[in-house]
Amino acid sequence: MTVENTAEIAEGTEVTDTTEAPAPVDDAQIERALEAILMVADEPMSVVTLATAVGAPVKRVRAAIAALVADFDGEAGGVRRGFELREVGGGWRIYVREEYDAVVSGYVLQQNPTKLSQAALETLAVIAYKQPISRGAIASIRAVNVDSVVRTLLGRGLITELFTDSETGAINYGTTELMLSQLGINSVDELPKISPLLADGADGFEGDVR
Numbered sequence: 278m279t280v281e282n283t284a285e286i287a288e289g290t291e292v293t294d295t296t297e298a299p300a301p302v303d304d305a306q307i308e309r310a311l312e313a314i315l316m317v318a319d320e321p322m323s324v325v326t327l328a329t330a331v332g333a334p335v336k337r338v339r340a341a342i343a344a345l346v347a348d349f350d351g352e353a354g355g356v357r358r359g360f361e362l363r364e365v366g367g368g369w370r371i372y373v374r375e376e377y378d379a380v381v382s383g384y385v386l387q388q389n390p391t392k393l394s395q396a397a398l399e400t401l402a403v404i405a406y407k408q409p410i411s412r413g414a415i416a417s418i419r420a421v422n423v424d425s426v427v428r429t430l431l432g433r434g435l436i437t438e439l440f441t442d443s444e445t446g447a448i449n450y451g452t453t454e455l456m457l458s459q460l461g462i463n464s465v466d467e468l469p470k471i472s473p474l475l476a477d478g479a480d481g482f483e484g485d486v487r
Contacts, residue, residue, distance in 0.1 A: 307333050307341040308348075315345075319424055320412075321368025321446060342369060366441030366448075385432040393433075400426045401435060405456070405465055409439045409449035435459070 310331040315322065322330075328338040342362065351357030363372050373381050393401070400423050403415050416423045427450065430436045435456040439449045452465060462468070 304337065304341060304344070307331055307337055308344055311338065311341055312345060315362065315369065315371050318370055319428070320448060321365045321370040321441065323368045323446070327369070366443065366446045368446050382434050385434070393429075394426075396421075396423075397426050397429055401430055401452075401456070404430070404436055404450050405452050405468060406471065408451035408465070410451075411442065411445075411447040411449050413447060415450075 311327055314327065314330055324335055324338055324342070327342075328335045331338065333341075346362045347353065348355060349358045349361050359374055359377050360371050361374050362369060399419060400415060403418050404410055407414070407418070412423060412427055415427070427436070431438075433455075434453055436450050437453050439451045441448050457463065457465070460468075
């Protein structure tokens with residue numbers, strides 16, 4: 278989609294780019310399209326991003342989001358869902374409701390009893406030593422896409438979302454008490470220093486890496 282197309286969306290003008298899929302024509306279609314996108318989103322998505330994705334004006338997308346929030350919350354006599362649509366750091370994302378966190382965590386742990394992969398262990402180490410750290414920063418350090426690995430670590434309860442950067446909207450991650458208990462330590466300060474493991478680092482470095 279061109280910059281002009283995006284600008285038209287932001288100004289509330291319908292987009293008629295024939296090279297893309299037809300834009301939703303009514304409110305119900307916009308709501309269902311947004312719901313589908315939000316179900317697979319790994320990060321909070323801004324209203325403008327969502328409007329661009331579904332090819333609808335920002336004003337209609339805002340109204341559709343409000344309708345989805347009410348729908349998930351069981352307003353107007355509907356069924357209150359086990360998940361909610363929440364605005365975090367200027368974007369929207371679907372989350373498990375807080376009262377069901379324990380149920381979901383228990384289920385995930387039961388379904389994933391296997392050992393962590395090498396990729397997961399490496400990613401966990403990066404988070405442990407560099408926290409708080411964003412997914413983009415982790416990917417930069419490891420030089421690979423870490424989306425699925427981060428989801429695995431979140432599902433295992435080894436890492437958690439600490440906060441969302443107010444400027445970039447990026448979620449920053451850190452380790453949990455479960456990770457500490459699995460390693461048998463009380464805090465990340467007890468993690469071994471890694472500089473002696475690096476080449477010529479037997480005596481450590483100035484500003485030693487933890």
